[in-house]
Amino acid sequence: MAGLVSGRGSLESLLTEIATFAMLAVPGADGAGVTMLEAGQPDTIVASAQFVRDVDTIQYRLGEGPCISAAASGETNGSGALGQDASWPVFGPRAAELDVHSALSLALKVNTDVLGALNVYSHAYDAFDGSSKRIGELFAAPAAVAIHNARLLDQTLRQAARLEVALTSRSTIDQAIGIIIARSGVTSDEAFVRLRIMSQHEHIKLSLVAERLVAQAMRRARVKRSESDE
Template sequence: MNETTPGAAGDTPVQDPLQHSAAGRSDVAGSDAATQMLAASEDDDLRTSVAALSRLATGQMQLADVLTRIAEYAVAAIPGADGAGLTMIEAGRSDTIVASAPFVGQVDAIQYSIEEGPCITAAAEARTVRSGSLSDDPQWPHFGPRVGHLGVHSVLSIPLLTSDGVLGAMNVYAHRPGAFDTHAALIGELFAVPAAIAVQNAQVLAQTRRLAAQLQAALTSRSTIDQAMGIVMSRIGCGPDEAFDRLRQISQSENQKLHTVAQHIRDEAIRRARARHTEA
């Protein structure tokens, strides 16, 4: 009977199960460490982007510029993102749409032109939507194939929510399929909270600026009309009501705004006065 000596030439080496177990634990530990490092890096990106949001000088920027900057911060914060866009919905006004990259503008132009896509769904239903295979995603059967041809295969769209309701939506895109997992969606939702506040603040500031401009224009217009009424009153010797009626009649007959008619009368009176002064 032949006996085989362990470790002899030609035999299959026998591994120590304890050593094998230790090596397995080492591999798992290394994998865990790498995962933790990646998560820490992503958390740092989120913190950096949120901190940048808090430093936005909204008082010195136009609304579209603020929204564009927020979209850029979203790209930096959310793992796998190649570009992002923001759509702000405002009652009585056209939606404000910005993009961090040209391809995002192309993608968003498609969804708004056909009225189908992740941003529309996220804003209308106030929920986060995502896809890692847009070309054949049944959620958007017309939108998906079109953007798939552009090489965009993943999307994460998150509504911008405040106590006043849905302000709009943040759309994050990636070229590679399956770019946004549950963790990326969670980071996106965490970022969307301060982003919505920043958008709301920028919106309020823009509305205040528009109101101030409208008020200034109204005051200027009223002043011009009052001056024109004074000129008409002095020319024909009438009261303010009749002078205003004369201006209104001219406005209607010439199909011009009342302010335009008043400004023409005032400017013509100034021109004549300067001409008389020159002749004297």
């Protein structure tokens, strides 16, 4: 866990590494997965094996299972005989049909905030004892911090990308307004209105209309320069 570095890859790749490490760290585990919550609902889901993804998909679709319970309560949840566990009467038998009989779901918490859950599964019955639970909880604590930091970085990078696009669009729109002013002698407000009317009339974004206008102006300028050179 200490070797994981936020920012060297995507958030999803970090979650996948954590799931893989959890499978190796928790005694009795055959596979592991990490689920991130967004507005209380499963959002980013990764798994160390396909059977883990299949099991997790079932519980999210049904809205019941150890992961759902762990995320809701902020406490560790699990079972050594999912098919017979009355806690999840629909999910349990479905998991058993996939030959998954033991589950250990560990809430990923930073302070009081539940980010999601780390889910560890086994094909064996009663695979996870007290030692597995203790090691799993020890692992989940730094994992939650790493995920929290990685998610903050991911959100920051996305916001920066959106701002960069917005600034680029604004610059292009300003250039297009300047071109209209130069051609028509109107004010900047009138030029912007003309640009907006073109956008509405053609049913395309204002920024795309501006890009096209700027590109046309550049082509005309190149042609004039070429003619003058001749």
